[in-house]
Amino acid sequence: MKDRISASVFIFLGIFFLIGALKMPRITEYGKYGAPGIVPAFFSIMVILLCFFMLVRKQKVSPDISSKSAEVKRAENRRLLLASAMFLAYVFLLGKINFVVLTSIFLSAASMVFLRKRFVLTAAVSLAVTLGIYYLFSRVFLLPLP
Amino acid sequence: MYTTKVFFESMISTLSNPLLLFHLSWSTLLGILVGILPGLTATLGVAILTTLTFGFPPEVAIPMLLCVYVGAIYGGSRTAIVLNIPGTPANAATTVDGFPLARSGMAGFALNVATIMSGIGSIIGAIFIVSLAPALGALALKFGSWEFAILAIFGTIIAGSLTAPKDPLKGWIAGFLGLMIAMIGLDEIVSFPRYTFGNIQLYGGISLLPVLVGVYGVPEILTSLKRVTKAEVVLDFSKSERKLSYLETIKKNALNLVRSGIIGVFIGVIPGVGEDVAAWVAYDAAKRMSKEPEMFGKGSIEGLTAAETANNACVGGAIIPVLTLAVPGSAPAAVLLAAMWIHGIKAGPLLPIQHPEMIGYVAGSFVIATILMVVFGLLVTRLFLKILLVPTEILMPIIFVLCVVGTYVLNGRLFDVWVMLLFGLLGYFMRINDFPAAPFVLGFILGPMADTNIRRALMLKNGDISPFFTRPISLVLIVAIVLIVLSKYLPKKRGEKR
Numbered sequence: 001m002k003d004r005i006s007a008s009v010f011i012f013l014g015i016f017f018l019i020g021a022l023k024m025p026r027i028t029e030y031g032k033y034g035a036p037g038i039v040p041a042f043f044s045i046m047v048i049l050l051c052f053f054m055l056v057r058k059q060k061v062s063p064d065i066s067s068k069s070a071e072v073k074r075a076e077n078r079r080l081l082l083a084s085a086m087f088l089a090y091v092f093l094l095g096k097i098n099f100v101v102l103t104s105i106f107l108s109a110a111s112m113v114f115l116r117k118r119f120v121l122t123a124a125v126s127l128a129v130t131l132g133i134y135y136l137f138s139r140v141f142l143l144p145l146p
Numbered sequence: 147m148y149t150t151k152v153f154f155e156s157m158i159s160t161l162s163n164p165l166l167l168f169h170l171s172w173s174t175l176l177g178i179l180v181g182i183l184p185g186l187t188a189t190l191g192v193a194i195l196t197t198l199t200f201g202f203p204p205e206v207a208i209p210m211l212l213c214v215y216v217g218a219i220y221g222g223s224r225t226a227i228v229l230n231i232p233g234t235p236a237n238a239a240t241t242v243d244g245f246p247l248a249r250s251g252m253a254g255f256a257l258n259v260a261t262i263m264s265g266i267g268s269i270i271g272a273i274f275i276v277s278l279a280p281a282l283g284a285l286a287l288k289f290g291s292w293e294f295a296i297l298a299i300f301g302t303i304i305a306g307s308l309t310a311p312k313d314p315l316k317g318w319i320a321g322f323l324g325l326m327i328a329m330i331g332l333d334e335i336v337s338f339p340r341y342t343f344g345n346i347q348l349y350g351g352i353s354l355l356p357v358l359v360g361v362y363g364v365p366e367i368l369t370s371l372k373r374v375t376k377a378e379v380v381l382d383f384s385k386s387e388r389k390l391s392y393l394e395t396i397k398k399n400a401l402n403l404v405r406s407g408i409i410g411v412f413i414g415v416i417p418g419v420g421e422d423v424a425a426w427v428a429y430d431a432a433k434r435m436s437k438e439p440e441m442f443g444k445g446s447i448e449g450l451t452a453a454e455t456a457n458n459a460c461v462g463g464a465i466i467p468v469l470t471l472a473v474p475g476s477a478p479a480a481v482l483l484a485a486m487w488i489h490g491i492k493a494g495p496l497l498p499i500q501h502p503e504m505i506g507y508v509a510g511s512f513v514i515a516t517i518l519m520v521v522f523g524l525l526v527t528r529l530f531l532k533i534l535l536v537p538t539e540i541l542m543p544i545i546f547v548l549c550v551v552g553t554y555v556l557n558g559r560l561f562d563v564w565v566m567l568l569f570g571l572l573g574y575f576m577r578i579n580d581f582p583a584a585p586f587v588l589g590f591i592l593g594p595m596a597d598t599n600i601r602r603a604l605m606l607k608n609g610d611i612s613p614f615f616t617r618p619i620s621l622v623l624i625v626a627i628v629l630i631v632l633s634k635y636l637p638k639k640r641g642e643k644r
Contacts, residue, residue: 006579010319017326020341028336033604036338039597043326050319057315072374080372084571087364087546091563094550103547110543114371122540129544133551141198143555146563 007054014047079114086110094146103130152506153276153513160209160514169206170213170511174518175526177214181221181233182530186545188218188234188421188478189362193355196485197552204489209511211485212465215478216268216515219421219457220523223260224531227450228253236421236460239429239453246445254528259447260454261523262392263403267455268516270407271414271462275469275509278415279498283470283505285619286495291603292613296623298325298596301417301473302589307630308419309582314634320576321585327352328593335601347561354484356553356566357590362477363549364570365577367542399451402432410456414463417588420476421457421464428456462512469493469505473592477584480591 017040024037090106107126112119137143160166173195180191191214199207222233227244240260247256289297302325306317330341331351342348396403406428413424432452433442442449464475465482472494474480486493497504553566573583607613614620 002579006575006581009575010323013323014326017329017341021329024338024340028338030335030605031608033609034335034601036333036336036340038604039600040326040329040340042600043322043329043593046322047319047326050315050322054315054319075374076372079374080368083368083371086543087567090546091550091560091567094554094563095560107543107547111540114539114543115537125540130547133547137198137551137555141201143197143200144558145551146554146560 003054007051011048011051011055014044014051017044018048082113083110086113099145100130100134103133149276149280149502149506149509152503153510156503156507156510157513160511166206166209169202169210170514171518171522173210173213174217174515174522175530177217178221178224178519178522179530179533180214181218181237182224182533183233183541186218186234187362187366188215188222188236189358189481190366190545190549191215191218192478192481192485193359193363194548194552196355196481196488197555199485200488200555204486204491205507207489208482208486208491208508209514211482212508212511213515213518215482216458216461216512216519217522218478219461220261220264220268220454220519221530223264223454224257225534227256227260228531229534234421236425236457237453238422239425239457240450242429242443242453243446243449244453246443247447247450250445252445256450257528258392258524259395259450261520262396263399263451263454264458264523265516265520266396266403267407267410267458268461268519269513270404270455271411271459271465272509272512272516273462274411274459275462275466275505275512278411279466279469279505279509282415282466283495283498286470289471289495289619290617291599291606292617292620293623295596295599295603296614296620296627297417297471297473298592298599300623300627301592302585303627303630304416305419305588306582306585307634308416308423309584310580313580316579316581317585320581320583321589324586324589324591325593325596326589328590329597334594334598347559351594352565352590353556353562354591355481355556356562357569358477358481358484358587359549359553360566360569361573361576361583361587363545364567365574365583367546367549368570368574369577370538370542373538395447395451399448402435402448402451403455405431405435406452406455407459410459411463411466413456414460414475414479415466417467417473417475417592420478420584421460424460424463425453425457428452458516462509465508465512469497469508470495472595474588477587480587483591 021037021041021044024035026032026035028034086109093102104127107129108123111122111126115122134145138145176195177191180186181188192211195211195214199210218234219236222237223240223244225231225233226237226240227248230241230245232238232241244256244260302321303318306321307314310317330348332339332349339349409428409431410424413419413427429449429452432448433439436442436448438446464479467473467475468479468483472483474483483493491501491504549566550563553562554560556562576583576586603613615624
């Protein structure tokens with residue numbers, strides 16, 4: 001089932017790229033063999049074909065030998081969603097809020113949400129790490145920060 | 147001859163330059179630290195340092211990146227031995243015998259043996275850079291568009307086969323996905339904007355570094371953070387250890403060392419395969435040749451030697467095609483290739499002509515990196531292991547911030563950060579569905595090479611594809627592709643079915 005879902009997703013992506021390739025100009029100043037769509041079309045057809053094989057092949061269904069209980073799996077999914085949401089929020093707010101402030105808050109929040117202990121220590125570590133990163137990139141290596 | 151001369155000159159000049167030695171020292175320590183931390187790969191280490199070395203001249207930046215690369219591959223052995231968790235994928239084979247050795251009270255001995263064998267492996271790699279790279283460079287000059295086009299597809303397919311041995315189809319899909327996504331941006335022949343949808347940011351294509359950091363870093367961070375059960379960290383070296391001579395161990399394993407080193411180098415040369423495969427293949431070969439195969443998995447020094455020698459020798463092997471063909475042998479080598487471009491060094495067949503000193507210089511820097519790795523390995527890594535006491539929940543968000551900042555400083559645009567995040571989610575999706583990341587990344591790197599050369603080959607002969615099959619090197623590569631594919635899907639003999 002897992003394979004079928006991934007094969008379907010990638011077939012969709014392949015078709016998307018193939019349509020894009022077919023819409024590209026067929027003739028260029030270098031003739032028809034210089035057309036920009038030739039190679040993308042070839043690669044997308046290969047993706048579609050290989051995914052099609054994966055979709056139709058008969059794969060032995062191996063029993064789920066994962067020792068994780070449903071409760072652990074639920075907890076892991078919850079943590080995964082939380083982490084993804086926090087990462088997205090952090091990247092979304094980059095450039096809108098001062099880097100030091102945003103990063104300190106992000107690191108403290110992440111540590112508190114996932115570790116759930118030693119709040120004062122994690123907040124202090126977060127601030128120190130943020131200042132360290134800021135100093136290293138912007139002062140030592142003279143690189144721009146968001 | 148010239149390469150050997152530069153090789154020794156570069157070592158002497160590095161050793162006599164205190165500032166350079168200082169930069170190389172902290173880079174090596176950083177590499178070891180990256181290797182020690184489970185979840186951080188050598189690829190990520192080299193990528194993060196690439197962003198920090200923008201302001202450095204190439205003769206400083208490239209050796210620094212080599213130090214991180216060598217240090218990280220070695221550093222992963224520390225946690226593999228002490229915790230049974232490979233610090234990087236390259237050290238997975240090390241856990242098999244390293245951890246049983248540590249459990250039997252020989253942690254210190256196992257750590258030091260791994261250090262020494264890694265050092266010897268790296269030296270074997272350096273010898274091959276000096277001897278093999280100029281020859282491969284000369285061969286690469288005979289490559290035309292046909293050979294480069296087939297080489298790109300060959301590299302992707304072989305990387306797919308070797309990184310997904312149980313299901314190579316997924317490896318090949320990952321590779322062709324990488325090739326396909328590399329088509330985004332202005333094409334190199336007629337400058338037509340492909341898949342840009344009018345977005346000016348996409349005209350230049352997608353940068354390699356955000357893709358690499360995304361595909362390798364983000365899934366690792368997410369996987370570490372979601373894990374509810376954590377490995378227990380026990381750093382106890384107080385148990386009495388059997389006194390064994392290191393020299394005796396080297397002597398007993400001399401053949402194993404040379405064999406594993408050569409395996410490591412040659413697997414390194416194969417595009418996109420990398421150190422993890424090298425370690426497993428060498429481990430398997432050592433077990434087959436051993437007089438005590440029953441000891442493998444129970445704390446065999448031979449097994450530990452094979453794995454650690456091969457993965458470090460592989461680093462040298464992976465650098466050879468970077469220098470001569472601009473085709474990376476492994477994922478960290480891919481970042482190294484990108485870093486060389488950033489610093490104005492165009493690796494590839496013309497490198498031995500345009501920068502004849504580069505091969506010897508890289509090999510010399512590689513040896514210096516190895517020396518530093520062994521010195522720090524023997525002196526301070528036990529201290530470094532203390533970092534494992536820092537909870538993952540604190541460490542991983544910091545690593546995420548470093549990924550974000552490292553990606554941003556590349557071009558100073560938030561667009562790259564979003565690209566990194568998008569490819570991170572794609573990488574995570576691929577990981578949970580057992581698609582390997584290495585062929586995807588290799589395909590992404592080789593995509594432009596394949597595109598330009600396929601079309602150029604067609605234009606040169608007005609659409610005639612016969613040169614692909616009549617030119618010797620191209621034909622050999624095509625036959626190799628067919629054999630690889632057939633070997634995976636031909637029906638097996640009756641005896642092998644079980």
